[in-house]
Amino acid sequence: MKAEKNAVLTGAHFIDGDHAACEGAIAAGCKFVAGYPITPSTEVIERIALRFPLVGGVFIQMEDEIASSIAIQGAVWAGKKAMTVTSGPGFSLMMEHIGYAAITETPCVFINVQRSGPSTGLPTLPAQADMMQARWGSHGDYEVIAIVPNSPQECFDLTIRAFNLAEEYRVPVLVMMDECVGHMTEKVVIPEADQIDIVERKFTKKPPGEYKMFETNESMVPEMIKVGDGYRMHLTGLTHDERGYPAMSPKVQQKMLRRLVDKILLNEEKIRHIEEDEVEGADIVVISYGITSRVVLPAIKKAREDGLKVGHIRLLTVWPFPEAYIRDLAKRVSAFVVPELNLGQIVHEVERCAAGHAVTRLVPHAGGAVHEPVDIYDAIKGVLEHA
Amino acid sequence: MKKVQGTVVIKADSCKGCAFCVEFCPTGALHLSDSYNAKGYRIPELIDETKCTGCGLCGLFCPDFAIHGFIIKKVA
Amino acid sequence: MHEQQTATAEVPEVKNPVESLLRMDRMPHIWCPGCGIGTTVNCFARALEQSKVDLDKTAIVSGIGCTGRVAGYLNLDSFHTTHGRAIPFATGLKLANPDLKIVVYSGDGDLFAIGGNHFIHAARRNVDMTVICVNNLIYGMTGGQVAPTTPVTAKGTTYPYGSYDPPFNLPFLADSSGAVYVARWTVYHVHHVTKAIKEAILHRGFSFVEIISPCPTLYSRRNRLGDGLDQMKFYQENSEIRHGANTKDVDIDFQKKIIVGKFVERERKTYRQLMNEHLTSVFGEQYTKYEG
Structure with a gap:
């Protein structure tokens, strides 16, 4: 479409x-x-x-x-x-x-x-x-x-x-x-x-009576309907069964929640959107996203000019976090440097996935402006010295 | 002179014994019986079927959708 | 022995007319003995039938609370939304598909405490929907806390010595916010309630029906007012029908006379009419109307 x-x-x-x-x-x-x-x-x-x-x-x-x-x-x-x-x-x-x-x-x-x-x-x-x-x-x-x-x-x-x-x-x-x-x-x-590719809503072809609101197959994503088509649907924010009816039981909760989470996490690789720059063979990899991914560029350039092997990963999709990707990469690099316009958020995910294989260093900034590239440069330069 | 004969259907299992139907029956055709349903609620019954006009007010009042009345025949 | 009793054995079974509108696979409902919400559902079912609206094009939206469960029991396109937010959800539904008939069915706490802001704004805009408020003067689902409708001196668990928190007069609030149809009845007035809901549904614009209802478990019991039936008898004896009353004069005081009736019936252009007329005047044929 x-x-x-x-x-x-x-x-x-x-x-x-x-x-x-x-x-x-x-x-x-x-x-x-x-x-x-x-x-x-x-x-x-x-x-x-x-x-x-x-x-x-x-x-x-x-x-x-x-x-x-x-x-x-x-x-x-x-x-x-x-x-x-x-x-x-x-x-x-x-x-x-x-x-x-x-x-x-x-x-x-x-x-x-x-x-x-x-x-x-x-x-x-x-x-x-x-x-x-x-x-x-x-x-x-x-x-x-x-x-x-x-x-x-x-x-x-x-x-x-x-x-x-x-x-x-x-x-x-x-x-x-x-x-x-x-x-x-x-x-x-x-x-x-x-x-421009557009994904259209997947409306069910099943007639009313055969259709169940939250019935799924392997895709884990149920087909939709819309109001006014005669389905007499029920939608609730309560834990619900396949019909969409409230069901107050741990068993239904487990089944519903597991699917809600799995339909995203098990498709993480498909959803993943990352840009890599000189990651192969890098010692130090800068992980950035949003505006910060532009601020890091002069710092990375300067560090490379100094002879450091610096790679750059830009996260265009942050959630679901590319856990498998970072876990794998952590075994091949020495350090991650994570500049963010906060006092430490996505760095926690990076550190968790690095799992001790690579040093992880936050470059914090309280916000109100972007980083000074020199602060990121210093972090890249210092990350292995202080490891 | 009553012109129609009505009756009621009672779903005893749904009744919660609130007695709205008994209280507001315009002809006094219902009363709370001595019977209890499985949940322990006293259920209504038609005390005098000749009084029921099938007006359906009991069904309009019943918060538990447990009773409704309707006309079964015209009476000369 | 009590499965299905009819007084006259040979009578063919006639279905309860409300059943066609209920999700019978969800019965019995959760409401307490003597609660009035089920009675309002009977009235609503008959009103829908009488108004001859297309049930496949009718959506019901509830918030959270005892009355919030109504949506789940009705065999219509039905939405049990978040606490207080039935009206803005319904606003999105209606604007996105103008062919739908939208009924918001919820309680006094949901619509007028947490959701109060949405109520006045939807009334101001005159979004074409009917809001039915079952007003039991208390928070039932959470266990008897005072609501913005609880009469002063009545007790709730959060005002255990009696409430001194001044309540809203809901018809006045609806009237002054711009609602085009405003009526109040009690659950005792089953025929009036039915008629009011029917009129409200057929009246274009933001219509509002308040239905005073017993909460035997948490309002009547705590305030020593007897059971649901006692409250119904109280409504029977203490309601005064005053159509066209000035809504300023219809406050509810603790166990005092309740003024009921149809208070407001007027015409105003709906939000969608205003939008289409204005944008057509600005853009002429260039205006691309939103296709429902």
């Missing part, structure tokens, strides 16, 4: 990441957006509000982020592709509904343009400090997919990927932008509609 022609602004544009994400959503077939203004994500919904009347979409500015994050799920069950957009405090308010989307297997997209926190923090300045919240913020066990663009072009490309993954795995997908990427203006090339 290809993108809708009239929805795609084919051509070269000079736009910021927020606007590019908006165009990505529209190209992906998003027809419903509910949002609430919050810096630095507001430009996404502002552009949605401008564009939607011309492409057959509905935007509604809801009363808060809680309402936005559940309204989109109503729209999804009416058969539409939908997303909401927010930053820091709004993301915190949406947590319960990420859990609701996970347990009800509602495909939808949440964009979080990260700013510094906690609480109101630094509203107009960047951070990458919601990475663990993206993974663990809602209560209970569950899995989501989180993808991290590092440029306006990727805000466009990866928002499309987010919608596609949401449909493929029936899971909420989080686009974890940051203020820098959101407000950075660069060239964005939007291809022809027929060059």
